[in-house]
Amino acid sequence: MSKGLLQYLTATVLRMMALLIAVTMLSFFLVHNAPMDPVDAFLGEVTVSEEQRAQIAEHWGLNRSPVEQYLIWVNNTLHGDMGESLTFHEPVTKVLGERFRASLLLMGTAWILSGVLGMILGIIAGVYKDRWPDRIIKTFSLLLASTPVFWIGLLVLMVFAVELQWFPLGLAVPIGKVESDVTWLERLHHLVLPALTLSITGIANIVLHTRQKLIDVMESEYVLFARARGESLKELVLRHGLRNIALPAVTLQFASISELFGGSVLAERVFSYPGLGSTAVVAGMHADAPLLIGIALFSALFVFAGNLTANILYGVIDPQIREGGGIDG
Amino acid sequence: MDRDILLDVRHLSVGFESYNAKVEKVFFNAISDLNLTVHKGEIVAIVGSSGSGKSLLAHAVMNILPDNARTGGQMFYKGEELTPDVMNRLRGHEIAFIPQSVAFLDPLMQVGDQVVGTLGEKARGLQQKAFSHFGLKQQVANLYPFQLSGGMARRVLLSTSYVTETEMIIADEPTPGLDLKIAIEALRDFRVQADQGKGVILITHDIDLALNVADKIAIFYDGRVVETADTQTFRGDGQGLKHPYSQALFHALPQNGFNLPRCPKCGATCATWNVDEKGMRCGCGNS
Ligand SMILES: Nc1ncnc2c1ncn2[C@@H]1O[C@H](COP(=O)(O)OP(=O)(O)O)[C@@H](O)[C@H]1O
Ligand SMILES: [Mg+2]
Numbered sequence: 001m002s003k004g005l006l007q008y009l010t011a012t013v014l015r016m017m018a019l020l021i022a023v024t025m026l027s028f029f030l031v032h033n034a035p036m037d038p039v040d041a042f043l044g045e046v047t048v049s050e051e052q053r054a055q056i057a058e059h060w061g062l063n064r065s066p067v068e069q070y071l072i073w074v075n076n077t078l079h080g081d082m083g084e085s086l087t088f089h090e091p092v093t094k095v096l097g098e099r100f101r102a103s104l105l106l107m108g109t110a111w112i113l114s115g116v117l118g119m120i121l122g123i124i125a126g127v128y129k130d131r132w133p134d135r136i137i138k139t140f141s142l143l144l145a146s147t148p149v150f151w152i153g154l155l156v157l158m159v160f161a162v163e164l165q166w167f168p169l170g171l172a173v174p175i176g177k178v179e180s181d182v183t184w185l186e187r188l189h190h191l192v193l194p195a196l197t198l199s200i201t202g203i204a205n206i207v208l209h210t211r212q213k214l215i216d217v218m219e220s221e222y223v224l225f226a227r228a229r230g231e232s233l234k235e236l237v238l239r240h241g242l243r244n245i246a247l248p249a250v251t252l253q254f255a256s257i258s259e260l261f262g263g264s265v266l267a268e269r270v271f272s273y274p275g276l277g278s279t280a281v282v283a284g285m286h287a288d289a290p291l292l293i294g295i296a297l298f299s300a301l302f303v304f305a306g307n308l309t310a311n312i313l314y315g316v317i318d319p320q321i322r323e324g325g326g327i328d329g
Numbered sequence: 330m331d332r333d334i335l336l337d338v339r340h341l342s343v344g345f346e347s348y349n350a351k352v353e354k355v356f357f358n359a360i361s362d363l364n365l366t367v368h369k370g371e372i373v374a375i376v377g378s379s380g381s382g383k384s385l386l387a388h389a390v391m392n393i394l395p396d397n398a399r400t401g402g403q404m405f406y407k408g409e410e411l412t413p414d415v416m417n418r419l420r421g422h423e424i425a426f427i428p429q430s431v432a433f434l435d436p437l438m439q440v441g442d443q444v445v446g447t448l449g450e451k452a453r454g455l456q457q458k459a460f461s462h463f464g465l466k467q468q469v470a471n472l473y474p475f476q477l478s479g480g481m482a483r484r485v486l487l488s489t490s491y492v493t494e495t496e497m498i499i500a501d502e503p504t505p506g507l508d509l510k511i512a513i514e515a516l517r518d519f520r521v522q523a524d525q526g527k528g529v530i531l532i533t534h535d536i537d538l539a540l541n542v543a544d545k546i547a548i549f550y551d552g553r554v555v556e557t558a559d560t561q562t563f564r565g566d567g568q569g570l571k572h573p574y575s576q577a578l579f580h581a582l583p584q585n586g587f588n589l590p591r592c593p594k595c596g597a598t599c600a601t602w603n604v605d606e607k608g609m610r611c612g613c614g615n616s
Contacts (some may be wrong), residue, residue: 221437231447244437
């Protein structure tokens with residue numbers, strides 16, 4: 001392994017640890033200072049004696065100092081125990097795992113859809129700069145970019161679920177069916193609308209970036225020279241255009257994961273889709289501290305992994321990073 | 330008309346439209362009323378200081394000016410008007426262009442593939458021949474532009490015109506960065522091609538170099554040709570040169586003693602001169 005790569009990996013791991021520590025400390029601090037009492041949140045409508053309350057608090061370590069609580073949490077987490085969710089009465093790791101699988105399906109579909117569609121539309125717009133295909137695509141993208149996710153979600157719901165009744169109103173599986181009886185087709189049927197909504201919101205950004213980058217490339221001196229050598233528009237786009245927009249496109253695509261994550265909270269909410277995003281909302285409403293901190297940690301990891309992948313791919317694709325210096329003529 | 334004329338540029342003007350800070354349309358004229366004729370078998374050197382519009386002339390002929398450029402005048406190739414459509418047809422097989430810098434190479438494509446271009450594998454052999462002709466190792470074909478030294482990049486650019494048989498070559502500053510031996514080799518190539526009946530436009534700011542191979546020298550100043558002279562006129566005492574700016578260039582040559590023209594009134598050298606078709610006056614307004 002080269003020295004540069006080793007250095008890069010060390011720096012990345014250190015950065016990630018710093019990020020995780022910061023995120024968990026911050027969420028700990030926020031939860032600790034929230035106006036909700038976790039014991040109340042846990043008990044809900046149930047009334048118990050003061051003594052029992054004290055026992056619960058004692059059991060959770062609530063009477064210890066925040067620093068102590070944090071260190072206990074870190075220690076447990078390192079041993080794979082992130083505590084128990086107050087709302088779901090299940091281990092946090094289990095809840096995270098289940099909800100994340102549903103979210104991953106939703107985000108993955110939306111991610112691929114917006115990436116592929118965004119690239120194609122962006123390339124068409126860039127090639128036909130200032131002509132009618134570009135005008136239509138650009139107007140459409142600017143419109144989408146300034147429309148909130150939940151509004152698009154409601155619109156999609158009204159048209160495709162309420163009026164046309166092509167797709168179900170919400171949830172990830174049919175109501176009242178046992179998990180093991182659900183077919184893939186049913187899952188897919190429930191996935192279409194939320195995935196569509198989520199991808200629509202991410203697409204505008206990708207279209208506009210791809211379009212601008214392609215225009216820059218097509219005006220570059222190397223494309224001028226290729227033109228002077230007789231390359232056709234198609235050859236210019238295929239030989240030089242795609243090659244030179246691939247790198248920024250990949251970076252953008254992986255960097256968009258954080259936005260996708262944010263959008264999924266809203267999209268899942270509108271479609272009552274039981275993923276990580278809607279779970280975060282539920283955890284927040286019920287002051288479910290262990291689950292909230294778990295979700296914060298998990299989200300940070302996820303977004304960081306997206307950015308890291310972008311950086312690594314950059315190194316693999318870009319010859320300037322991959323190959324370093326040259327040889328003498 | 331003269332049947333040996335390959336390229337005829339008449340009253341060419343090139344300007345750029347842009348917007349200033351107040352979002353007003355402004356126009357910048359870079360080339361005005363430029364005339365140039367290239368015959369078969371001829372090397373015409375275009376000599377002028379940096380920024381005088383040499384590259385723009387080449388780009389205008391190749392029809393690769395940016396969108397905001399506006400052109401005027403006419404160009405003829407073998408007697409046919411050189412419209413954008415005609416140019417698009419001629420590119421790559423009738424006229425070859427050798428650009429000025431490594432920025433004209435795709436940063437993400439191996440240079441061997443760029444020399445081959447869209448000709449496919451049948452041109453691979455020609456690319457290899459070109460590389461050995463210009464003293465480039467064959468492994469260089471697998472490098473990317475950023476891995477090349479200045480001299481290597483120049484030789485790769487020269488190689489691009491080697492894989493096609495064209496009637497005309499427009500070379501924009503093809504020699505800087507080359508060691509003398511290869512520079513002379515490259516110029517000799519142009520001479521050989523011209524002697525085979527091709528036309529060559531050799532753009533350079535080095536008049537001495539142009540004198541070695543060119544038949545005619547067009548002196549550029551601020552987007553105009555102030556004088557087109559036979560190379561002979563630059564030998565001896567330079568008396569045949571008509572325009573004071575050409576004479577000034579002649580006297581500034583090392584073999585003629587590096588004499589920079591001075592204003593008789595204020596004593597300033599070249600930088601402050603105003604040059605037009607009629608002559609050359611000092612900016613101090615006294616001569
Ligand atoms: N795209 C452009 N927009 C505006 N001005 C330009 C552009 N390209 C060149 N110019 C100007 O035209 C003039 C001539 O440039 P150029 O032909 O590159 O000179 P050179 O003789 O050094 O090759 C310069 O003043 C330059 O600033
Ligand atoms: Mg130039």
